[in-house]
Amino acid sequence: MARVLVTEKIAEGGLDALRAAGHDVDVRTGLSPEELLGVIPGAHALIIRSSTQVTAEVLEAGTDLVVVGRAGIGLDNVDVETATRRGVMVVNAPQSNILSTAEHTMGMLLAVARSVPQAHGALMAGRWERSKWVGVELADKTLGIVGLGRIGKLVAQRASAFGMRIIAHDPFVTPEAARKINIELVDLDTLAATADFVTLHVVKTPETVGMIGEDFFAAAKPGIRIVNVSRGGVIDEAALAAALEDGRCGGAALDVFASEPTTESPLFSQPGFVGTPHLGASTAEAQDKAGDTIADQVRLALAGEFVPFAVNIAAAEASETVRPFLGVAEQLGGIFAGLHEGLPPVLDVEYAGELAGYDTRILTLSVLKGAFAGTTEEPVSYVNAPQVAAERGIEVRDTTTVTSRDFVNLITISGGGHTVAGTLVGLRSEPRLVHVDGHSVDVPPSPHMVFVRNDDRPGVIGRVGTVLGDAEVNIADMDVGRSDEEATALMVIATSRSLPDAAVAALRSAEGVLSVAVVDRA
CATH class of the missing domain: 3.40.50.720 (NAD(P)-binding Rossmann-like Domain)
Structure with a gap:
């Protein structure tokens, strides 16, 4: 007991x-x-x-x-x-609570379309304001869903029953998987410019905090209406209040706020605003x-x-030989997803060397765990990672080979035109990123990494270092790998913090730089 x-x-x-x-x-x-x-x-x-x-x-x-x-x-x-x-x-x-949250989203969607709370409040105050609260129909309108996980799909099903056209933004869902449920995947700017209504179903991560802000409203269709029953902070509430004030946003319904409990907000004075105190799961x-x-x-x-x-706890299922590689497998998954900006329809994971003689399924789960980190409304574990992959239409193929030319063990992830590989080195079994897109490198995986592909000629490294220095970003580690097939080099840089947008733009415009990818992991 x-x-x-x-x-x-x-x-x-x-x-x-x-x-x-x-x-x-x-x-x-x-x-x-x-x-x-x-x-x-x-x-x-x-x-x-x-x-x-x-x-x-x-x-x-x-x-x-x-x-x-x-x-x-x-x-x-x-x-x-x-x-x-x-x-x-x-x-x-x-x-x-996925069903309750989806249903609350639909309730908020209807409320913001028809101004139900405002009309109710006026009537309870003794005012018959029939002509003031003229709403809009959902039928034939476009709903933009940001985050096409379980809750997003439930909302899509229900909105379709109202006759709405559905588009969605989710970099971790394949177009093929979306097409199977009659949803068109678009980028966030296209969603903003096209949608009449937007619902949010995302987790709170450094990438999603403030994702609906001034830039979104600048690109948005005039009069767009926003509903958030996911996580507080993904909407810049000051920007939303300003958009409601000047009419760029025709209405907003929020169940969650950046700081909770919230009892005072500039949003509350906006006539087009509907709010509830985090009731998504309250059934x-x-x-x-x-x-x-x-x-x-x-x-x-x-x-x-x-x-x-x-x-x-799933790491406890790994053998003593496999267990040390759980961390580097997860890091490689995160780096690969960042380079690819999501995951391709087919993901290949290869284990070479001594690892090939062991059950490596837990390592594949670690790869998926890293790749999906921060992309779903629930934490991704070793248990639910395959289910998340299946829901997003991603085929995962793992293979083993006892032959490893340069390393005792090597984990390689490839798909969609990208490849990353890593291993453990030394007596301390320290993780190393050793291969990226045809270039051999040697860099410890880091939460903040920059990948710069450039012409293989003098001066480029100096220009990149100058940009980082001007942005006051320290270089924790760096290596340059050359390609055997083309006259290019790849700089892999571990930085002390995330690179500012201005620094990224400066790198991309620097002479000799061909491409820049920034990967930030929690």
């Missing part, structure tokens, strides 16, 4: 299932951070929602913890890195699903069984 500490309201059905399994369910809601530290010792499992902060301090105090279960999708309130380091499994309920059904799912995951974890929604 294990002690299961529950700090937030969870569906009783799930808790009853844990009790039936013989566990001691200790419900302590409303705990302060200090009180949580006092009761976590002796708990084998901790079940939370979004309010409880599972910090490194909490994890260190929970010396008996086996699993932390988040009854929902997001894990912003859980220190997953510390949990992993301490051997604590972290599980969530990634599919519990009885979603709450029950989340509670039931997380209780089941915790029960499996405590029993030592396979846990489908574990987000940080």
